[in-house]
Amino acid sequence: MKLTFPDHFMWGSAASATQTEGASQQFGKGKNIWDRWFELEPERFHNRVGPEHTSQFYQNMKEDIPRLVATGHNSFRTSISWSRLYPEGTGDINPQAVDFYNAMIDALIENGITPIINLFHFDMPLAMQDIGGFENEQVAHHFARYAASSFRLFGDRVKYWFTFNEPIVHVEGGYLYNFHYPNRVDPQAAVRVAFNTLYASALAIEQYRAQEQDGKIGIVLNLTPSYPRSQHPADLRAAEIADLFFNRSFLDPAVKGTFPPELLTLLEKHNLMPSGLGQACAVIQRNTVDFLGVNYYHPRRVCARHSLPNPEAPFTPEYYFDNYTMPGSRINEDKNWEIYEKGLYDIALNIRDNYGNTPWMVSENGFGVKDERNRIVNGELNDDYRIQFYRDHLFWLHKGIAEGSHCFGYHVWTFIDNWSWSNAYRNRYGLISLDLQTGSRLVKKSGHWFKALHDNNGFDY
Numbered sequence: 261m262k263l264t265f266p267d268h269f270m271w272g273s274a275a276s277a278t279q280t281e282g283a284s285q286q287f288g289k290g291k292n293i294w295d296r297w298f299e300l301e302p303e304r305f306h307n308r309v310g311p312e313h314t315s316q317f318y319q320n321m322k323e324d325i326p327r328l329v330a331t332g333h334n335s336f337r338t339s340i341s342w343s344r345l346y347p348e349g350t351g352d353i354n355p356q357a358v359d360f361y362n363a364m365i366d367a368l369i370e371n372g373i374t375p376i377i378n379l380f381h382f383d384m385p386l387a388m389q390d391i392g393g394f395e396n397e398q399v400a401h402h403f404a405r406y407a408a409s410s411f412r413l414f415g416d417r418v419k420y421w422f423t424f425n426e427p428i429v430h431v432e433g434g435y436l437y438n439f440h441y442p443n444r445v446d447p448q449a450a451v452r453v454a455f456n457t458l459y460a461s462a463l464a465i466e467q468y469r470a471q472e473q474d475g476k477i478g479i480v481l482n483l484t485p486s487y488p489r490s491q492h493p494a495d496l497r498a499a500e501i502a503d504l505f506f507n508r509s510f511l512d513p514a515v516k517g518t519f520p521p522e523l524l525t526l527l528e529k530h531n532l533m534p535s536g537l538g539q540a541c542a543v544i545q546r547n548t549v550d551f552l553g554v555n556y557y558h559p560r561r562v563c564a565r566h567s568l569p570n571p572e573a574p575f576t577p578e579y580y581f582d583n584y585t586m587p588g589s590r591i592n593e594d595k596n597w598e599i600y601e602k603g604l605y606d607i608a609l610n611i612r613d614n615y616g617n618t619p620w621m622v623s624e625n626g627f628g629v630k631d632e633r634n635r636i637v638n639g640e641l642n643d644d645y646r647i648q649f650y651r652d653h654l655f656w657l658h659k660g661i662a663e664g665s666h667c668f669g670y671h672v673w674t675f676i677d678n679w680s681w682s683n684a685y686r687n688r689y690g691l692i693s694l695d696l697q698t699g700s701r702l703v704k705k706s707g708h709w710f711k712a713l714h715d716n717n718g719f720d721y
C-alpha cells in the first residue's frame with residue numbers, strides 16, 4: 261500500500277540551540293541555566309558531559325546544512341538561544357548572535373529548507389533566572405521583548421515561529437520533579453511558572469501580530485494521550501485528571517484562550533491558584549495560536565490510585581492517579597517508554613474534533629537508543645528499529661490526515677545525535693550519528709530512508 265502525504269508536506273527534523281550550538285560561553289553568549297547547573301552539579305549529567313560539548317553547530321553550520329538536504333529535509337526547526345541574542349536576557353543585543361542566526365537562516369533558505377524558529381527550548385538566561393525566572397511576571401515581559409526583536413531581525417525570512425517547546429517540561433523539571441535547574445519541589449511556584457509561561461507566549465504572539473508579518477506563530481506541546489487501565493469509572497476519572505494536568509493545562513489556553521474550569525477548581529482545592537491573573541488572562545484569551553507543534557514519543561497510562569495520597573505532601577498531579585504499565589505493551593527498554601503508534605492518530609482526531617481542527621505538525625517523534633555507536637559495522641549504522649518506528653507512526657498519522665485532521669508536517673527528533681540536557685549523549689536519536697571524539701558525522705540507514713520518504717512524499721507500507 262502506497263501512503264502519500266498532502267502536497268507541500270513538511271518533512272524534516274527538530275533540534276534546539278543549547279543542544280547543538282556548542283560555544284556555550286563564546287561569541288558574546290551569556291550563561292543560561294544549563295551552564296549554571298553544569299557548573300554546580302556536573303555529576304548530574306550523564307558521563308559529566310555539559311552544554312559546551314554539543315555537535316558544535318555554531319562552527320559547523322555551513323557544512324551541516326547540506327547534510328539536511330542529504331537526509332530529506334524541506335524544513336528544519338531549531339531555536340534561538342535567548343542568552344546568545346541577549347546575554348543578560350534583556351538590555352543590549354549581542355551583534356555576533358545576529359550575524360550567526362542571519363547566516364543560519366540564509367543558508368537554510370539557500371538550500372531549499374524552510375526555517376521554523378522556536379524562541380525557548382528549556383534554556384532560561386541565567387540573568388533572568390536570577391530574578392526568579394517565570395515565577396517573576398517581569399520575565400514574561402522581557403521574553404516578549406526578546407521575541408519582538410527576533411521577529412524584527414529575522415521575520416522577513418522566517419515565516420513559521422514557535423514561542424515555546426514543551427513548556428510543561430521546565431515546570432515539571434524545575435519546580436516539581438527536580439530534573440532541571442533550579443531543582444525545586446514547590447507546587448505553588450510550579451503553577452505560577454506555568455501561568456507566566458503561557459502569559460509570555462501570548463505576549464510574544466501579540467508582538468508578532470503587531471508587526472504584521474505574513475507568517476504564522478504557534479507553540480510546541482508534548483501531548484501525551486492519557487489512557488485509562490480499564491473502563492471502570494475510577495480509572496476513567498484518573499485518566500481524565502491526568503489529561504487535565506498534562507495536556508489540557510497548556511493546550512486549552514494556547515488554542516482556545518481559556519483554561520479548563522475543572523483544572524482551576526482542582527488548583528483552588530489545593531490552594532494553588534495564583535492571585536492577580538485578570539489582565540494576563542485577557543492577554544492569553546486574545547492571543548491564541550495559528551498552529552500547533554505536537555511532540556509525541558509515548559503514551560501515558562494511568563489507573564485509580566491504590567493508596568490514599570498524603571494531604572500534607574507537596575502537591576503533584578499524581579495525587580489523583582497512579583501511573584500504570586499495561587501488560588503486553590511494547591517498551592523501548594533504553595528509555596523505558598512504551599511504543600504506541602496509534603497515539604498519533606488519537607492526537608490527530610482530538611485536535612480535529614475538540615480543537616477546531618487547528619493546523620498542526622508533528623514537531624518531534626523519535627526513538628532514543630543507548631550505546632548506538634557500538635552498532636556501527638563496516639562503517640554503516642543500520643538502525644532498522646528506528647525506520648520501523650517512523651513507518652508505524654506515519655501509518656497512523658496518514659490515517660488521521662485521511663480522516664480530515666489538518667496535519668501539515670512531520671519532523672523527527674533529531675538531525676545529528678545531540679546533547680540532551682542531563683541525559684547528555686546517553687540516548688542517540690539522530691538521522692546522523694556523531695562521533696564524540698572526532699566530531700565526524702555518519703548518515704544512518706534511517707537518514708537515507710528519510711531522504712527517500714521526502715523524495716516520494718510517502719512510502720510503501
Ligand code: BG6
Pocket residue numbers: 276279425426482555595624628673679680681683687
Ligand atoms: C524532547 C525534547 O522531549 O526529548 C528534547 O524536546 C530532548 O529537547 C528529547 O532532547 C530527548 O530526550 P532524552 O532525554 O531522551 O535524550
